[in-house]
Amino acid sequence: MAVLPSLATVADLAMLLGRSFTPEQEQQAQALLDQASSVVRAYIRQDITRATTTDAFTLRRVDPLRYGCVGAVTLPQRPVEEVTLVEVDGVATADWWLDGSELLVRGWSWDLPPAAHQPPRVAVTYTHGWDPVPGDIQAIVMQAANRVLVNPRQIRSEAVGGESVTYLIPATGEALGVLLSKVEMRVLDRYRRTSGTIRVRSG
Template identity: 35%
Template sequence: MSALASQADLEARLGRALTAAEEARIDALLDDASALVRAYTGQAFSLTEDEEITLPAISGKITLPQRPVIDITHVIAVGGSDALPDFAVVDWMFDGIETIRVGSGGFVINLPEAWWDDEDGYPGTYRVTYSHGYATVPGDVLSVVCGMALRTLTSPTTAGGVVSETIGSYSYRLDSASGGLGVVMSAEDRKVLDRYRRTATTTRVGR
């Protein structure tokens, strides 16, 4: 999966071209920053077409993990055995955000009796094909990725977590959580990204 920002994005914010030493590091730093952003938010952000994913349904509701959802192509009920073959679901509705509401199966001729054995009356697993993501990475996400990479890239030293500077006979040295070798996500970065996270989910608990 490609990085969420480019060298050109960093140079635009830095106000100059990268040096040869900086160019040698920048791809890895952008990849690291992008990976941290994706891990924290649970979102890919990149435009993805016709991804196939298998998901559970809770009381007939399937929650798609990636947003924004652009298009849903197929919803397939997964049988999992010869006795319970897969079948295409036709009675489903999308809420326009992230949830598919599956019908009770009344439109399916000769629906296997075993489907009705589940306590909520729905198949438990579905295979969904859908397209999602952004044609252009959102500006706030781009800003966070660039900031994370630039803090590390422009640190005075590559000794992890240490920043130092000398001016004439005066020098100072301090620890920094955002400098050195590794890319670090700050508390402010998390605040910006929080709106992309899913903060609550619903599950079914058996008795």
């Protein structure tokens, strides 16, 4: 699987902070941005950046009288910009349409092999994601990376005079690293992929 690019660049982070980085600091900043990008992608379950993907799905049977089609698949990467190829059990078809992230197949025989033995498999080539990356996602990636960059020891407070140091670690004793705050999660929730149902427009 191709490595996904960071959702923000070192130059973006430097501009946000109003500073320049040494070569060593640039490497550290890039590593943190990569980590923060992975954390954000894992949370919202999206690649986010614009790409073209071919995925295979099992066609889901739906009520043709209600939906005007025999089956559907949910395309997981969003937003869906364009679908360039649909194949049902290896046969290319143009008898489909999109409703948001739902690809609806108008007609297919479920009573003949191989559909009679198992649901048809649908291969879809589609373009998805954002270009450019939404500003709020990019800002959260930079914030998450910067928290570690400016506080690598993850210290919340460090008193002098022999008093103990308080670290930003949970009760388990594991360092937090690059993680999201609850506020950042709430912002990202609008992009998060969740289970849904078919929404078919009439007409």
